[in-house]
Amino acid sequence: NAPSFCYHGDDRITMNLSKKDQVLLIFHLGAKVRDEKNLETLIKDPDKTLEWLSSNRAVMRFRSTADLKSQEAVLKNNIAEWLKASG
Numbered sequence: 001n002a003p004s005f006c007y008h009g010d011d012r013i014t015m016n017l018s019k020k021d022q023v024l025l026i027f028h029l030g031a032k033v034r035d036e037k038n039l040e041t042l043i044k045d046p047d048k049t050l051e052w053l054s055s056n057r058a059v060m061r062f063r064s065t066a067d068l069k070s071q072e073a074v075l076k077n078n079i080a081e082w083l084k085a086s087g
Contacts, residue, residue, distance in 0.1 A: 037086065041055075
């Protein structure tokens with residue numbers, strides 16, 4: 001029941017709003033866990049803002065609006081890299 005964003009008809013990024021002190025963006029390959037792609041080796045994340053939960057599932061955390069604004073460029077890069085690698 002969380003907002004999800006699709007790319008070419010497939011869920012790719014989901015917002016986790018259940019924590020009171022942060023918002024999580026979950027980068028994934030759909031509702032079911034799959035091990036077919038090792039995206040961790042394909043994604044360029046020089047700032048190390050993605051926390052890898054598996055080889056094809058990662059999370060990016062934002063603890064405040066200021067945190068989100070300060071990481072806006074990195075977030076845009078992570079989204080673009082994710083969609084390119086997972087597509």
